[in-house]
Amino acid sequence: MFSTLSAYAGDPILSLQLAYRDDPRPEKINLSIGLYYDDEGNIPRLESVQRAQEIVNASTAPSVYLPMSGSPAYCKATQELVFGKDSEALRAGRVATIQTLGGSGALKVGSDVLKKFFPNSAARISNPTWDNHRAILEGAGFSVEAYPYFDPVTQRLDFEAMAAYLETQAEQTIIVLHPCCHNPTGADLNSAQWDEVVRIVARRKLLPFLDMAYQGLGEGLERDAYLVRALVKADLPFLVANSYSKIFSIYGERCGGLSMFCANADEASRALGQLQQAVRRNYSSPPAYGGHVVETVLLDPELRALWESEVDAMRERIHEMRLELHRGLVRVHPAYDWDFLLAQRGMFSYAPALAPHMQELIEKYGVYIIESGRICVAGLNTRNVERTAQAFASVLK
Ligand code: LMR
Numbered sequence: 001m002f003s004t005l006s007a008y009a010g011d012p013i014l015s016l017q018l019a020y021r022d023d024p025r026p027e028k029i030n031l032s033i034g035l036y037y038d039d040e041g042n043i044p045r046l047e048s049v050q051r052a053q054e055i056v057n058a059s060t061a062p063s064v065y066l067p068m069s070g071s072p073a074y075c076k077a078t079q080e081l082v083f084g085k086d087s088e089a090l091r092a093g094r095v096a097t098i099q100t101l102g103g104s105g106a107l108k109v110g111s112d113v114l115k116k117f118f119p120n121s122a123a124r125i126s127n128p129t130w131d132n133h134r135a136i137l138e139g140a141g142f143s144v145e146a147y148p149y150f151d152p153v154t155q156r157l158d159f160e161a162m163a164a165y166l167e168t169q170a171e172q173t174i175i176v177l178h179p180c181c182h183n184p185t186g187a188d189l190n191s192a193q194w195d196e197v198v199r200i201v202a203r204r205k206l207l208p209f210l211d212m213a214y215q216g217l218g219e220g221l222e223r224d225a226y227l228v229r230a231l232v233k234a235d236l237p238f239l240v241a242n243s244y245s246k247i248f249s250i251y252g253e254r255c256g257g258l259s260m261f262c263a264n265a266d267e268a269s270r271a272l273g274q275l276q277q278a279v280r281r282n283y284s285s286p287p288a289y290g291g292h293v294v295e296t297v298l299l300d301p302e303l304r305a306l307w308e309s310e311v312d313a314m315r316e317r318i319h320e321m322r323l324e325l326h327r328g329l330v331r332v333h334p335a336y337d338w339d340f341l342l343a344q345r346g347m348f349s350y351a352p353a354l355a356p357h358m359q360e361l362i363e364k365y366g367v368y369i370i371e372s373g374r375i376c377v378a379g380l381n382t383r384n385v386e387r388t389a390q391a392f393a394s395v396l397k
Contacts, residue, residue: 028366036378048307052296068276070099077298078257093265096272103243106258111140112278123174130183155340157187171205180224181214181346184374210240216311253290321380328389349375357395365391
């Protein structure tokens with residue numbers, strides 16, 4: 001019956017994570033998957049999250065199904081984080097939000113709903129992007145093309161090429177945008193460039209689908225949501241997927257959200273209905289535990305303040321490690337221009353020149369990076385950063 005099934009080559013990021021796990025060398029360094037490690041090399045359990053877990057664990061309430069859209073408190077807290085507490089859009093009931101299975105679940109549900117109502121639209125993703133964007137959108141039935149984003153020669157964002165491409169797109173084309181901490185390049189648009197994108201979106205009547213998996217790890221929780229706020233201000237419809245995996249260090253609980261900004265409250269209630277139907281068809285309702293932990297942190301003023309300080313500390317540590325990597329590389333390989341690293345932010349750095357050396361980095365030095373040349377800066381610490389710089393320099397010399 002199943003003899004025609006083809007073999008699955010595996011996911012490039014998740015396969016590397018398994019290879020790293022099974023590597024017996026104690027000095028191995030994981031700069032592959034987007035996981036935040038602390039300076040001790042551990043994936044942290046945030047204090048705010050642990051305290052919220054104690055509260056949730058103490059509850060004697062039975063474990064019942066959540067509604068299709070998830071916990072209402074979670075959705076409200078998510079809206080306020082993504083759109084801003086004082087958002088006029090929220091007051092007017094113009095945002096439909098559901099709790100999702102991480103950011104990937106949000107992208108999947110959003111793609112299904114878009115395919116139903118925009119069957120003739122094409123989807124556009126950045127070149128490069130997180131591999132799963134293409135997979136999820138193609139899986140939902142869209143034809144997907146990449147828009148210019150990163151110039152491998154200058155190793156920087158090529159905003160002019162991106163803007164010129166967007167100008168040529170047909171009405172209702174779905175444009176996937178990373179509001180902050182671009183994955184994989186770490187090369188973000190500044191606010192003036194986002195304003196320009198918003199103008200093009202309005203002029204061309206494009207349909208933005210934002211993927212915000214790292215809010216808080218670029219420049220801060222508020223500033224990283226600049227694009228969300230700019231689209232609302234311009235009164236343009238869009239979808240935004242957000243994830244709590246990294247910023248709560250709660251990867252396995254699969255916590256994310258999907259919001260649709262609509263023209264009015266009536267449209268938002270229909271949008272919510274469509275999101276609920278897509279959820280019902282996919283997995284019925286999201287898991288409750290992680291969601292309750294996240295909402296407990298977000299809604300309790302003391303835990304919220306503690307969590308925000310923990311996000312700040314993660315962001316600052318990543319930034320410090322990027323500077324440290326840059327310093328180390330300049331020291332061991334001064335002939336090479338490493339300054340592009342300083343223009344990047346968030347969890348990743350991107351050095352396409354390292355791409356052909358990925359196997360050598362893994363086999364010879366135990367340094368795991370992604371095949372594109374993406375480096376998870378959040379896997380660096382004060383003990384492994386020098387060795388990493390030496391490994392990078394050795395393969396490039
Ligand atoms: C990554 O890009 O490494 C993360 O988003 C994890 C994943 O699911 O690929």
